[in-house]
Amino acid sequence: xxxxxxxxxxxxxxxxxxxxxxxxxxxxxxxxxxxxxxxxxxxxxxxxxxxxxxxxxxxxxxxxxxxxxxxxxxxxxxxxxxxxxxxxxxxxxxxxxxxxxxxxxxxxxxxxxxxxxxxxxxxxxxxxxxxxxxxxxxxxxxxxxxxxxxxxxxxxxxxxxxxxxxxxxxxxxxxxxxxxxxxxxxxxxxxxxxxxxxxxxxxxxxxxxxxxxxxxxxxxxxxxxxxxxxxxxxxxxxxx
Amino acid sequence: xxxxxxxxxxxxxxxxxxxxxxxxxxxxxxxxxxxxxxxxxxxxxxxxxxxxxxxxxxxxxxxxxxxxxxxxxxxxxxxxxxxxxxxxxxxxxxxxxxxxxxxxxxxxxxxxxxxxxxxxxxxxxxxxxxxxxxxxxxxxxxxxxxxxxxxxxxxxxxxxxxxxxxxxxxxxxxxxxxxxxxxxxxxxxxxxxxxxxxxxxxxxxxxxxxxxxxxxxxxxxxxxxxxxxxxxxxxxxxxxxxxxxxxxxxxxxxxxxxxx
Numbered sequence: 001x002x003x004x005x006x007x008x009x010x011x012x013x014x015x016x017x018x019x020x021x022x023x024x025x026x027x028x029x030x031x032x033x034x035x036x037x038x039x040x041x042x043x044x045x046x047x048x049x050x051x052x053x054x055x056x057x058x059x060x061x062x063x064x065x066x067x068x069x070x071x072x073x074x075x076x077x078x079x080x081x082x083x084x085x086x087x088x089x090x091x092x093x094x095x096x097x098x099x100x101x102x103x104x105x106x107x108x109x110x111x112x113x114x115x116x117x118x119x120x121x122x123x124x125x126x127x128x129x130x131x132x133x134x135x136x137x138x139x140x141x142x143x144x145x146x147x148x149x150x151x152x153x154x155x156x157x158x159x160x161x162x163x164x165x166x167x168x169x170x171x172x173x174x175x176x177x178x179x180x181x182x183x184x185x186x187x188x189x190x191x192x193x194x195x196x197x198x199x200x201x202x203x204x205x206x207x208x209x210x211x212x213x214x215x216x217x218x219x220x221x222x223x224x225x226x227x228x229x230x231x232x233x234x235x236x237x238x239x240x
Numbered sequence: 241x242x243x244x245x246x247x248x249x250x251x252x253x254x255x256x257x258x259x260x261x262x263x264x265x266x267x268x269x270x271x272x273x274x275x276x277x278x279x280x281x282x283x284x285x286x287x288x289x290x291x292x293x294x295x296x297x298x299x300x301x302x303x304x305x306x307x308x309x310x311x312x313x314x315x316x317x318x319x320x321x322x323x324x325x326x327x328x329x330x331x332x333x334x335x336x337x338x339x340x341x342x343x344x345x346x347x348x349x350x351x352x353x354x355x356x357x358x359x360x361x362x363x364x365x366x367x368x369x370x371x372x373x374x375x376x377x378x379x380x381x382x383x384x385x386x387x388x389x390x391x392x393x394x395x396x397x398x399x400x401x402x403x404x405x406x407x408x409x410x411x412x413x414x415x416x417x418x419x420x421x422x423x424x425x426x427x428x429x430x431x432x433x434x435x436x437x438x439x440x441x442x443x444x445x446x447x448x449x450x451x452x453x454x455x456x457x458x459x460x461x462x463x464x465x466x467x468x469x470x471x472x473x474x475x476x477x478x479x480x481x482x483x484x485x486x487x488x489x490x491x492x493x494x495x496x497x498x499x500x
Binding site (some may be wrong): 101 | 344395397398401402403404405406407408411414415416419420423496498
């Protein structure tokens with residue numbers, strides 16, 4: 001589904017991603033873990049070109065999106081993204097937050113989008129918040145809205161950038177539950193997270209990144225039971 | 241007739257217990273007042289002046305806001321380009337915008353009005369419109385910087401969220417960034433509007449027919465400056481207070497989404 005070849009990103013002289021090769025298959029739930037500053041968020045943000053790679057290529061469903069001629073907006077419509085700080089639009093109601101993009105990109109009419117929004121809100125049990133503003137919601141509610149806002153575009157792939165890191169511990173569970181449900185429905189997901197429990201339970205593959213490289217990757221049970229690299233062992237001993 | 245003259249008269253009235261002196265003071269006061277505002281229906285001259293002042297302000301505001309938004313969007317778009325994908329055309333337009341802002345902010349408004357009225361449009365007789373155009377061009381440079389500040393102060397995550405949903409740069413600007421930036425810059429914009437309203441008085445130097453020009457015409461007729469000038473000052477003050485009140489209402493309405 002996504003094919004990454006020789007992906008390199010540097011900010012000035014600082015090399016953040018160092019020749020990453022990776023292939024993500026449809027239906028996979030790839031969990032990216034690693035210490036902060038390891039480049040995992042940058043890797044995720046390169047996948048929908050929020051960061052422009054310094055070199056290397058990314059191919060999404062057969063189309064090279066790093067090609068300067070690629071229609072980046074059309075590509076992004078097929079990839080949902082959820083941010084650490086939610087990034088809901090504070091000047092709009094929840095319903096408007098969800099329907100804005102589908103309507104403006106002519107994916108749906110306003111009426112269709114409103115129906116879709118109601119269905120999505122029902123799914124995360126926030127139906128009654130449709131006419132509230134983001135400032136009136138808790139962190140967990142905001143992040144659930146951010147997830148369904150991305151889903152309203154009917155994406156083929158969902159990118160999660162530390163979706164629970166800015167939440168109170170109490171609220172982590174409700175967000176992870178929505179993500180797990182999404183995973184069970186077969187959505188292809190790439191998740192950067194520090195939630196090892198989620199990685200183990202939901203992930204189909206775990207990538208461990210450090211120093212801009214993918215040091216180790218494996219199926220989660222084997223990964224957590226028998227890490228091979230010394231750096232991975234050290235990291236896991238600190239977080240588990 | 242200056243303030244000292246009125247003061248001397250007033251002091252004489254206070255020192256003397258003679259009611260005739262007091263009556264003389266009030267007489268002078270009312271004659272001057274009558275000459276400044278009522279004789280020959282002069283209040284209509286002020287009224288026409290106020291009308292022109294408001295009209296010039298409105299025209300200049302429209303020109304200023306349109307220019308300001310254009311310049312601010314160009315400059316922000318230029319500064320927010322992804323590195324390595326510099327657009328040459330955008331670079332050129334951005335350069336023009338920077339020259340414009342530098343020149344307008346770097347020269348006195350009075351000089352700009354004189355140049356527009358006496359050099360560039362020296363053959364035009366429509367002084368008021370030349371003045372309005374000058375004020376608009378001047379205001380645009382300041383509005384551009386105010387808007388640019390608002391656009392740059394917004395959390396970059398808002399732009400990223402819009403773009404990640406597949407909205408284009410200009411759609412994201414239009415629906416997400418600009419409405420939020422507008423709320424943030426409203427106090428500064430209100431300030432700029434008030435400055436603009438008061439600066440319309442300067443177009444009288446090239447013959448613009450606004451409030452101060454009316455006051456000066458009347459001074460030339462009656463040889464009394466105090467009432468026309470203080471009267472004009474009061475009119476400006478009232479206009480600004482009305483506007484500040486309206487701005488307060490608008491700000492409260494825009495704060496709707498902040499309620500918890």
